Amino acid sequence: MPAGEVQVDRVMKRYGPVQAVQNVSLNVRGAEFLSLLGPSGCGKTTLLRMIAGFETPTEGRIMIDGADVTKVPTYRRPIGMVMQSLALFPHMDVRENVTFGLILRKESRAIAERKAEDALAMVGLAGYGDRLVHQLSGGQKQRVALARSLVTEPAVLLLDEPLSALDLKLRQQMQEELKRIQKRVGTTFIFVTHDQEEAMTMSDRIAVVNEGQIEQVGSPQEIYDSPASLFVANFVGDTNVLQAEVLGSDASGTQVRLLGTGETVNARGAAFAQGARVELMVRPDYLRLNSPGAGTGLTGTITERTFVGNTTRYLVSVNGREMKVRVPHSPQVNGFMPGQDVLITWPSGGCVALPSTKN
Amino acid sequence: MKFGHATLLLLLPCVGLLIGMLTGVGSLVIQAFAGSQGPSIANFTEFTSRPEVVGVFWYTHEVALIVTLICVFFSYPLAVFMAMRPRLIYLILILLPLMVSIVVRTYGWVVLLGPRGLVNTLLIDVGLIDRPMRLMFNTGGVVVGLVHIFIPFAVLSILAVYVKIEKSLPEAAMSLGASPFKVFTKVILPLSLPGVATAATIVYLLTLGAIVTPLLLGGQQQTMLGTMIYNQMLVYYNFPAASASAILLTASAAIAVIPFQLIDRWATRKLPGGEQS
Amino acid sequence: MKLGPALLTSFAFAAFLFILAPILIVVMASFTPRGYLDFPPQGLSLKWYAEVLGSWVWLRAFMFSVALAFVAATATTFICFLAALVTTRRRVPGKSLFELLVQLPLLLPHAALAMALFSLVLFIGLRGTFMGLVIAHLIVVMPFVYSPIVNGLRQHDLSLEEAAMTLGADPVTIFRKITLPMIRPALVSAFLFSFIVSFDEVTVSVFLIGVDLTTLPVKILSDIQASASPAIAAVSTLLMCLTLAMVYVVNRFVGIRMFVENRA
Numbered sequence: 001m002p003a004g005e006v007q008v009d010r011v012m013k014r015y016g017p018v019q020a021v022q023n024v025s026l027n028v029r030g031a032e033f034l035s036l037l038g039p040s041g042c043g044k045t046t047l048l049r050m051i052a053g054f055e056t057p058t059e060g061r062i063m064i065d066g067a068d069v070t071k072v073p074t075y076r077r078p079i080g081m082v083m084q085s086l087a088l089f090p091h092m093d094v095r096e097n098v099t100f101g102l103i104l105r106k107e108s109r110a111i112a113e114r115k116a117e118d119a120l121a122m123v124g125l126a127g128y129g130d131r132l133v134h135q136l137s138g139g140q141k142q143r144v145a146l147a148r149s150l151v152t153e154p155a156v157l158l159l160d161e162p163l164s165a166l167d168l169k170l171r172q173q174m175q176e177e178l179k180r181i182q183k184r185v186g187t188t189f190i191f192v193t194h195d196q197e198e199a200m201t202m203s204d205r206i207a208v209v210n211e212g213q214i215e216q217v218g219s220p221q222e223i224y225d226s227p228a229s230l231f232v233a234n235f236v237g238d239t240n241v242l243q244a245e246v247l248g249s250d251a252s253g254t255q256v257r258l259l260g261t262g263e264t265v266n267a268r269g270a271a272f273a274q275g276a277r278v279e280l281m282v283r284p285d286y287l288r289l290n291s292p293g294a295g296t297g298l299t300g301t302i303t304e305r306t307f308v309g310n311t312t313r314y315l316v317s318v319n320g321r322e323m324k325v326r327v328p329h330s331p332q333v334n335g336f337m338p339g340q341d342v343l344i345t346w347p348s349g350g351c352v353a354l355p356s357t358k359n
Numbered sequence: 360m361k362f363g364h365a366t367l368l369l370l371l372p373c374v375g376l377l378i379g380m381l382t383g384v385g386s387l388v389i390q391a392f393a394g395s396q397g398p399s400i401a402n403f404t405e406f407t408s409r410p411e412v413v414g415v416f417w418y419t420h421e422v423a424l425i426v427t428l429i430c431v432f433f434s435y436p437l438a439v440f441m442a443m444r445p446r447l448i449y450l451i452l453i454l455l456p457l458m459v460s461i462v463v464r465t466y467g468w469v470v471l472l473g474p475r476g477l478v479n480t481l482l483i484d485v486g487l488i489d490r491p492m493r494l495m496f497n498t499g500g501v502v503v504g505l506v507h508i509f510i511p512f513a514v515l516s517i518l519a520v521y522v523k524i525e526k527s528l529p530e531a532a533m534s535l536g537a538s539p540f541k542v543f544t545k546v547i548l549p550l551s552l553p554g555v556a557t558a559a560t561i562v563y564l565l566t567l568g569a570i571v572t573p574l575l576l577g578g579q580q581q582t583m584l585g586t587m588i589y590n591q592m593l594v595y596y597n598f599p600a601a602s603a604s605a606i607l608l609t610a611s612a613a614i615a616v617i618p619f620q621l622i623d624r625w626a627t628r629k630l631p632g633g634e635q636s
Numbered sequence: 637m638k639l640g641p642a643l644l645t646s647f648a649f650a651a652f653l654f655i656l657a658p659i660l661i662v663v664m665a666s667f668t669p670r671g672y673l674d675f676p677p678q679g680l681s682l683k684w685y686a687e688v689l690g691s692w693v694w695l696r697a698f699m700f701s702v703a704l705a706f707v708a709a710t711a712t713t714f715i716c717f718l719a720a721l722v723t724t725r726r727r728v729p730g731k732s733l734f735e736l737l738v739q740l741p742l743l744l745p746h747a748a749l750a751m752a753l754f755s756l757v758l759f760i761g762l763r764g765t766f767m768g769l770v771i772a773h774l775i776v777v778m779p780f781v782y783s784p785i786v787n788g789l790r791q792h793d794l795s796l797e798e799a800a801m802t803l804g805a806d807p808v809t810i811f812r813k814i815t816l817p818m819i820r821p822a823l824v825s826a827f828l829f830s831f832i833v834s835f836d837e838v839t840v841s842v843f844l845i846g847v848d849l850t851t852l853p854v855k856i857l858s859d860i861q862a863s864a865s866p867a868i869a870a871v872s873t874l875l876m877c878l879t880l881a882m883v884y885v886v887n888r889f890v891g892i893r894m895f896v897e898n899r900a
């Protein structure tokens with residue numbers, strides 16, 4: 001079985017004056033589930049379509065398992081793809097859809113149909129071969145599209161937001177199933193999505209794409225805990241951003257002083273020059289609320305409280321700035337009420353210093 | 360699939376046809392301006408200097424206007440009816456006549472309105488008249504025949520726009536306190552006006568260019584521009600005169616449909632894409 | 637039922653009757669045993685059908701019309717399909733002018749179009765020949781063919797072709813197995829519709845027929861002017877049956893509603 005490694009090597013794509021993808025390099029490991037995550041129009045789909053061979057890079061190379069496929073037409077690349085529209089052939093039944101690629105690979109009809117049946121069984125649609133495409137539900141269509149593209153045993157499976165048309169429940173169910181199937185077949189999955197939760201749930205690694213560039217590649221936890229840029233911090237999960245000044249910085253971390261309150265905080269983050277302005281990023285769920293005077297931290301006043309079930313969201317006015325705090329819900333604790341003064345504390349290392357975007 | 364520059368060659372056969380068509384138009388124009396010594400406008404001055412020919416010109420536009428008004432007036436309620444009861448059978452009833460040759464449909468009116476036709480026979484049998492009435496070879500016969508032939512076009516044009524009107528719009532208007540009459544005049548009519556303008560344009564153009572129906576139902580007395588061209592060309596073999604008539608016909612048609620196009624432009628001025636069309 | 641809808645319904649049925657009456661009259665008249673048209677027919681007879689079907693002149697005109705319509709419809713469908721493939725998929729310089737010219741035969745008054753095509757056929761020296769009529773009919777039916785094919789291609793989801801490509805289909809396979817099956821309904825309806833238009837066409841044909849070369853509708857036209865023989869009614873009825881059969885086929889293949897949608 002092919003390893004399914006994909007190397008995107010300094011790839012650029014221009015449409016006239018528009019730079020859709022700017023000098024992107026990315027190594028996708030064999031058998032991993034990698035998500036390309038970013039807002040719409042960030043270039044993630046263009047990147048995927050270049051790996052598929054629908055678009056040719058203006059510059060750069062794309063390699064699959066060591067072979068340069070930049071100039072290879074789609075139909076000779078060892079890939080499969082699940083399109084956003086799913087693109088099931090409406091003039092064929094389910095079996096004909098799934099055997100389509102096998103027959104093109106000169107498989108005998110009997111073998112093709114057996115493999116198709118296996119693939120359908122894998123996605124939980126055993127015995128659906130005779131159904132017509134328009135007789136299927138949204139979730140069933142997803143499964144057929146997946147079976148169709150996996151049955152040819154591609155080295156890499158490309159998925160272009162295939163779940164975006166489903167409602168939330170079905171979507172979560174399909175996410176788990178996709179993950180399970182990916183682990184079972186061991187095919188490399190490259191999954192394009194704009195939904196950070198979806199990317200978090202399914203991926204081994206996430207590549208966050210913004211304005212045609214990859215901002216960060218890492219495991220979901222790395223991306224969440226140690227975002228490499230403010231964009232990543234904001235795009236992946238809720239965040240508080242505070243202005244700070246660097247007191248000292250070395251490989252183990254950075255000590256900063258918050259502007260305004262003068263609080264000293266230990267933050268993670270690369271080495272900064274002393275005295276540099278940085279942005280301090282801290283997730284609302286790292287923060288804790290205490291009664292004033294219970295230690296050191298930021299003092300503020302609750303301005304808003306929203307109960308959302310598993311957590312309670314607070315807005316706290318600190319020195320004229322709003323900070324978001326999320327506290328896990330427990331039935332015995334009533335928490336704080338708007339108007340109350342509170343002390344915000346966070347565990348050491350809970351925040352990250354990022355280069356300031358304002359100079 | 361990607362279509363490269365080479366695929367532009369696939370357009371060639373079609374472009375060939377278009378060039379053929381334009382060659383025809385071009386040689387028509389050359390004929391029309393051909394005089395005994397080089398180019399001249401003699402064919403056109405000949406046209407305008409003969410009162411009976413000018414009379415045919417105005418008569419044609421008069422008939423076209425009458426036919427257009429009648430067609431629009433009757434096809435609007437018919438389209439509304441078809442939109443309210445979207446049954447295949449009604450659609451077939453409208454489309455089927457379109458698929459039957461104009462000659463055959465006009466022939467039906469000859470059978471109906473002729474001296475020995477159904478209408479005259481019935482009236483004589485009942486005793487209302489004792490000699491056949493003149494029901495064709497007059498303007499009335501021509502108008503009835505043309506309305507009959509072109510009304511399906513008008514119905515389809517209006518229907519196509521009418522069925523696209525969002526069903527919730529009249530309901531919204533009603534919820535805002537509009538009476539059925541107001542709903543019609545303030546919401547439905549303005550939104551369906553582009554369909555009416557299209558219907559009027561099509562019917563007007565078709566009537567102007569008609570040959571067969573005026574030929575069979577109008578006879579030699581009720582000559583229209585189409586039949587005049589037919590006679591000039593196929594009876595008198597006067598190619599330059601026929602060409603000049605065809606050009607005047609086209610030019611006047613282009614001018615005559617401007618009001619309909621203005622109505623359409625006005626009706627769609629606030630709709631998406633309305634300004635460009 | 638309220639007064640308004642009742643009025644509308646009765647009006648609609650009156651209108652349908654008006655639209656159908658002349659056609660029904662022709663059918664009824666074709667069964668008269670007399671030598672001229674009369675109403676109501678005194679008895680029923682098929683003698684005019686026998687005369688028409690036994691007449692070489694009528695049969696020849698019929699076969700000529702069928703051949704003409706078949707060649708014109710086939711060629712135009714093919715030509716417009718090629719053109720529409722390009723115009724729907726890539727930037728074409730002067731596309732709006734191109735599409736306006738394709739629609740021109742519909743926009744020109746019919747008599748003027750007939751004159752223009754007459755000039756063209758005369759210019760290339762093909763008046764009174766089969767080829768001359770074919771060329772004229774190609775241009776006449778072009779707008780009826782181009783629009784439904786373009787609509788068909790626009791509705792055709794290009795991601796189907798991309799999906800096929802990721803499954804290993806090369807361009808030729810994609811065209812055969814995806815593109816062609818997907819737009820076959822549009823092609824079939826374009827073909828049948830243009831066949832009917834060409835088969836029924838009189839105004840242009842009447843300028844182009846030859847001495848012993850005439851289409852069925854033109855022969856009907858000249859016979860109506862010359863005589864009142866019920867044979868014309870019989871021919872017309874047969875013609876309508878043929879049209880009816882074709883409409884039935886269109887409806888089976890693609891649904892007749894397509895014609896309404898195409899006009900929008």
